[in-house]
Amino acid sequence: MPVPHLVLIVDDEPATADSFELTLTSGGISNIIRCHDSRKAMNILAREPVDVVLLDLVMPHITGEELLEQIKASHSDVEALIITGIDTVDSAVNCMRLGAFDYLVKPVDENRLTSAVSRALEMRRLKRENTSLHNSFLSDALDHPEAFSHMVAQDPRMLRVFKYAEAVATSGQPVLITGESGTGKELIARALHALSAKDKPFVPVNVAGLDDTVFSDTLFGHLKGAFTGAQGARAGLVEQAAHGCLFLDEIGDLSPASQVKLLRLIQEREYLPLGADMPKPAEARVIAATHCDLEAASKNGLFRADLFYRLCIHHIRIPPLQERTDDIPLLIRHFVHKAAKALKREPLSVSPRLQARLAGYPFPGNVRELESMIFDAVSKCSGTTLTVNAFRERLNVGDALTRTNGFSNETMPFPDQLPTLAQMSDLLVEEAMRRSNGTQTVAARMLGISQPALSKRLKRMALESELPGAQT
Numbered sequence: 001m002p003v004p005h006l007v008l009i010v011d012d013e014p015a016t017a018d019s020f021e022l023t024l025t026s027g028g029i030s031n032i033i034r035c036h037d038s039r040k041a042m043n044i045l046a047r048e049p050v051d052v053v054l055l056d057l058v059m060p061h062i063t064g065e066e067l068l069e070q071i072k073a074s075h076s077d078v079e080a081l082i083i084t085g086i087d088t089v090d091s092a093v094n095c096m097r098l099g100a101f102d103y104l105v106k107p108v109d110e111n112r113l114t115s116a117v118s119r120a121l122e123m124r125r126l127k128r129e130n131t132s133l134h135n136s137f138l139s140d141a142l143d144h145p146e147a148f149s150h151m152v153a154q155d156p157r158m159l160r161v162f163k164y165a166e167a168v169a170t171s172g173q174p175v176l177i178t179g180e181s182g183t184g185k186e187l188i189a190r191a192l193h194a195l196s197a198k199d200k201p202f203v204p205v206n207v208a209g210l211d212d213t214v215f216s217d218t219l220f221g222h223l224k225g226a227f228t229g230a231q232g233a234r235a236g237l238v239e240q241a242a243h244g245c246l247f248l249d250e251i252g253d254l255s256p257a258s259q260v261k262l263l264r265l266i267q268e269r270e271y272l273p274l275g276a277d278m279p280k281p282a283e284a285r286v287i288a289a290t291h292c293d294l295e296a297a298s299k300n301g302l303f304r305a306d307l308f309y310r311l312c313i314h315h316i317r318i319p320p321l322q323e324r325t326d327d328i329p330l331l332i333r334h335f336v337h338k339a340a341k342a343l344k345r346e347p348l349s350v351s352p353r354l355q356a357r358l359a360g361y362p363f364p365g366n367v368r369e370l371e372s373m374i375f376d377a378v379s380k381c382s383g384t385t386l387t388v389n390a391f392r393e394r395l396n397v398g399d400a401l402t403r404t405n406g407f408s409n410e411t412m413p414f415p416d417q418l419p420t421l422a423q424m425s426d427l428l429v430e431e432a433m434r435r436s437n438g439t440q441t442v443a444a445r446m447l448g449i450s451q452p453a454l455s456k457r458l459k460r461m462a463l464e465s466e467l468p469g470a471q472t
Contacts, residue, residue, distance in 0.1 A: 003125060005121045006031050006054045006126075006255075007050070007053045007121075007378070008032075008044060009033045009035070011034075011056040012038070012056065012065065013062060017034050020054060020113065021034065023110045023113050023114060024113070027113075027114035029121070033048065037128075038062040038063070038064070039061045041062075042067075051079065051121055051124040052079045052080075053081070054081050054117070055067060056084060057085075058084060062432070065094065068080050069098050070098065070385060072099035072352060073349040077124065079101040079121075079123055080099065080101055081100065083105075083106060083108060085106040087105045099352065101116075101120045101123065104116060107296065130252070142163060145194055147166075151191070152172030152327065153330070154330060155325075158318075161316060161318060161319075164316060165195070168314040170244035171193065172196075172285055173286070174285070174286045174311050175286075175314040176288050176290075176316070177189060177289040178292075178294070178317050179291065179320070179443045180318075182321075183319070184366075186289065189202075196245070196285070201240060201241050201244035203237050203245070203246050205218060206250050207245075210254075210258070211255065212255055212261075215258040218236060219246075221239060221273045223273055226275025226276075234373065236273060242283040244285070246283060249289050250291075251289065252294055252303065253290075253448060259304045260425065262286075263304060263386060265312055266310045269282045280425065294311070319369065320364055321366045322364070328370070329359070332350055333356060340378055348385060348386050349384060350385070351387045354391065357391070357395065359444075373391060374386075385411035425457075429443070440454050440455060
């Protein structure tokens with residue numbers, strides 16, 4: 001039997017709450033709880049499955065407008081109706097901007113109140129069904145979604161990464177994972193391991209900066225007396241990872257001599273411990289990761305081409321956070337909860353303005369940067385809501401880097417005859433469309449304009465290109 005929809009009335013005047021409850025009950029909406037102290041409303045929402053909130057605008061302690069902002073930040077699916085005696089355009093516009101479902105002015109007509117709450121409950125039901133369908137789609141798309149439970153993602157790009165990882169997990173061949181720093185390459189490697197050799201060892205090692213001797217000793221081990229100080233034999237990581245996965249992080253920084261040894265390990269499925277005359281069989285699957293463009297490095301002679309082709313039998317590219325902005329709100333909530341728990345604090349809400357500001361931040365450090373920003377902000381936050389102020393220094397630094405990184409008159413080439421501003425504007429639009437593979441939403445974000453503005457500009461450019469003499 002389905003649980004009845006739950007309506008919360010927040011009003012500091014008991015008589016008014018009585019009237020609203022009686023009206024709703026008469027209209028068939030009877031599952032109602034009341035709150036006469038706005039300071040207690042968020043605690044009720046935290047423990048009760050509230051669907052709709054009736055919110056008085058003028059209350060002591062916390063105003064309805066302030067409470068509305070907190071509700072939409074922490075419980076975005078809950079529909080909120082404002083009921084107030086203040087009939088001003090500014091108040092109504094601001095409440096609707098903050099996410100109110102409707103704005104009713106006292107005295108409220110009984111039919112109007114019942115109708116508004118019924119519509120809000122229907123909207124809540126549709127949202128719940130949409131969430132259920134989304135989860136069902138994810139379960140249908142992935143045979144083993146539990147392998148990716150440690151990754152917070154809903155963006156289609158990431159779901160395609162997960163699906164491909166599932167497809168190649170059991171092949172036993174090497175996998176190359178590429179992506180910018182902080183995108184979660186090791187998390188994907190662990191998912192591959194969970195899908196293919198869950199009960200076997202997963203042995204990670206960062207090979208950046210290892211000279212050839214240390215690399216060989218670390219991976220292949222040594223025999224007693226192999227070098228000065230080798231007083232006993234030691235098994236290397238390849239042996240420790242037998243029948244499981246050996247994860248080599250930052251493979252692009254491997255020295256040329258070590259690249260030869262790794263190629264033998266992958267190609268011949270055997271290795272030679274230091275001091276040994278006979279090779280040992282390699283029984284670990286190799287998963288490698290790098291932020292470098294190994295294909296370009298191999299063409300430039302900086303990375304062995306034969307090793308590159310052996311490593312990338314299966315190639316997984318993880319998109320940067322800037323390309324998967326649908327995941328940012330999910331990640332924000334996840335890291336805020338994680339930080340509050342780690343710092344032994346009560347759960348914090350996130351202001352809508354902060355959500356919007358972070359959605360437009362470039363995140364050069366990707367998910368790792370977002371996590372560190374939130375942990376730092378939560379540790380400094382003295383209230384119950386995270387706002388832009390807690391991030392302002394980090395966001396301003398990021399904006400400055402975005403403005404200056406690679407964009408100066410010393411690094412940008414200019415022709416002898418400078419293009420006009422109009423010509424340069426069109427060139428920027430064309431380049432953004434090229435880089436975004438024709439996706440206007442992504443291109444508009446690159447250019448810092450809205451998608452409708454970009455669409456209008458593209459139509460104007462197309463029209464101008466069709467005019468007589470446009471190509472001359």
